[in-house]
Amino acid sequence: xxxxxxxxxxxxxxxxxxxxxxxxxxxxxxxxxxxxxxxxxxxxxxxxxxxxxxxxxxxxxxxxxxxxxxxxxxxxxxxxxxxxxxxxxxxxxxxxxxxxxxxxxxxxxxxxxxxxxxxxxxxxxxxxxxxxxxxxxxxxxxxxxxxxxxxxxxxxxxxxxxxxxxxxxxxxxxxxxxxxxxxxxxxxxxxxxxxxxxxxxxxxxxxxxxxxxxxxxxxxxxxxxxxxxxxxxxxxxxxxxxxxxxxxxxxxxxxxxxxxxxxxxxxxxxxxxxxxxxxxxxxxxxxxxxxxxxxxxxxxxxxxxxxxxxxxxxxxxxxxxxxxxxxxxxxxxxxxxxxxxxx
Numbered sequence: 001x002x003x004x005x006x007x008x009x010x011x012x013x014x015x016x017x018x019x020x021x022x023x024x025x026x027x028x029x030x031x032x033x034x035x036x037x038x039x040x041x042x043x044x045x046x047x048x049x050x051x052x053x054x055x056x057x058x059x060x061x062x063x064x065x066x067x068x069x070x071x072x073x074x075x076x077x078x079x080x081x082x083x084x085x086x087x088x089x090x091x092x093x094x095x096x097x098x099x100x101x102x103x104x105x106x107x108x109x110x111x112x113x114x115x116x117x118x119x120x121x122x123x124x125x126x127x128x129x130x131x132x133x134x135x136x137x138x139x140x141x142x143x144x145x146x147x148x149x150x151x152x153x154x155x156x157x158x159x160x161x162x163x164x165x166x167x168x169x170x171x172x173x174x175x176x177x178x179x180x181x182x183x184x185x186x187x188x189x190x191x192x193x194x195x196x197x198x199x200x201x202x203x204x205x206x207x208x209x210x211x212x213x214x215x216x217x218x219x220x221x222x223x224x225x226x227x228x229x230x231x232x233x234x235x236x237x238x239x240x241x242x243x244x245x246x247x248x249x250x251x252x253x254x255x256x257x258x259x260x261x262x263x264x265x266x267x268x269x270x271x272x273x274x275x276x277x278x279x280x281x282x283x284x285x286x287x288x289x290x291x292x293x294x295x296x297x298x299x300x301x302x303x304x305x306x307x308x309x310x311x312x313x314x315x316x317x318x319x320x321x322x323x324x325x326x327x328x329x330x331x332x333x334x335x336x337x338x339x340x341x342x343x
Contacts, residue, residue, distance in 0.1 A: 004238060007072035009035045009059070009087070010079030011045060014193075014223065015110060015177070017186015019076060022227040023234060024049060033068065035059075035079065041188060048187040065090035069105070070098025074237050076230060078110040082152040092162035092170065099169045106237040106247075108230055109159045111152055111176040113219060113254065117305040118150040120216070126289060126304025127212015127263070136176075136254040137312035140245075143252045164249035171247035173233050177226050177255045178219035178307055181327050181334065185224075191337070192223065195327065197299040199269050199338040201292070208270035208284030209292055211304030214263020218307045219256035222324035229255045232318040246317050254309040257322035262303045265327070272331045278339050 006023065010016035011034040024032065033053040036042045042054045057064045059080060069075050069091045077091055088109070095105035116134060120126060134143055144160060146153055156174060163172030184190035202208045236246060245251060267284040274282035292300035314320035 004074065005031045005033065005072045006074045006076065006234070007033045007035070007068050008076040008078070010077070010081065011186065012036060012041045012188040013079060014180065014184045014186065014189045014191060015226065016076060016078035017189055018184040018223045019078070019227045019230040020049070021185035022224070022231050026231055027234065033072070035065070035068065044187045059084045059087040062086055062090040066094035066097065069094025072105070074106040074108065074234060076108045081110040082112045082114075082155055085155050085158060088155050088158040092158065095170050096162070096166045101168045104169050104171050107159065107163075107170065107172045108233050109172060109174050111156055111174050113176055113178040113256075113307040113309060114302070115146060115150045115152040115156065115176070116307040116309060117302070118147055120305040121151070125212070126301065127210070127214055127216055129215035129217060130306035130308065132306070132308060134254065134309035135312060136252050136309060137316055140250050140252055140313070143254075144250070160249060160252075163247065163251065167248045171237070173247060173251045173253060175229055175233070175253045175255055177221055178309070179260070179327070180221055180223050180226060181330050182223040182324060183333065183337075194218075194299050194302050195265070195334060196338060197296040198266065198303060199273070199335045200342065201295045201300070202266070202269045202273055203278055203335070203339055203342055204295060205287070206279055206283075208266030209287040209300070209303065210263045210266045210284055211287065211289055211292065211300065214261070214266065214286070216262050216304050216306045217259050218262065218302065218305070219254070219259045219309055220327045221255055221257045221322065222330070224324050225257055225322035226255050228322070229253060229314050229318070229320055232314070232320055236318065243317055245313065251313075253313050254311040255314060256309060256311045258326065259308060260327055266303070268328060269331060269335060272335045276332065276335060276339070278335065
């Protein structure tokens, strides 16, 4: 690649917005374009990145997605990426149509570790601990053959199958982040979801919400560490690296750097809120799931589910070394931001 064109979806969001900040800082001379739904959001993006090319459209415009993907060297897909099958099909089709063996296209697709929660959903029980821990390196085959009904699985299959079928012209990497925290550096959204909703509901109810026994466990990662995974993949694409397992059928990246117990995190969030003077006492109690859903929708379900894995692939192949503050260390900033948003 001489002049590199990188196209991104979701730059108004939390994940791609922060990834773009990381990429532009490291690779300011790349030619960037971004799919954006509205002129208002486009203006916000242009204010931070005046040289970016804005493509007005949405994920339902398959022809536009195919056209842009065909023209790009690298596509970073993070706008509803884990659940919009049509967009995944259009992007992979465009990359295949626009590239050759001599000049392959790259897809950095964003999934989500909600896919690992299917056993909790199947049983309809929430808040119990699971001992099951997935491994994206030695145990990757298990991730590649998860049940078809698992959350996000239908879109995962589109990406994985395209990466296997068209490996000569299309190189795919499926990045699967867990709970993400930390302030984003994007032009629009700087806020995560699960932990931020937990903090918001804690402030609203004046107590930390615990689902069931509160023993379920989920991985987490700082947004800046996650962005480093995308950066390292872009670096690998620019260098033309073809290491076994870097791209294609096995390229499933669980981008985690630790885990938390949801019930313990609810208590820790209440502790922080009380220390900051936002709660009269540091209390966390069980909450009825249906009531929790009224406050936080699906995010409250995740507080009672297990999603555990080990991100060995990024460490082994890319030299990924996550180093940002832990989730617990970031809790004061998270609680403060949610308090301010509620005022």
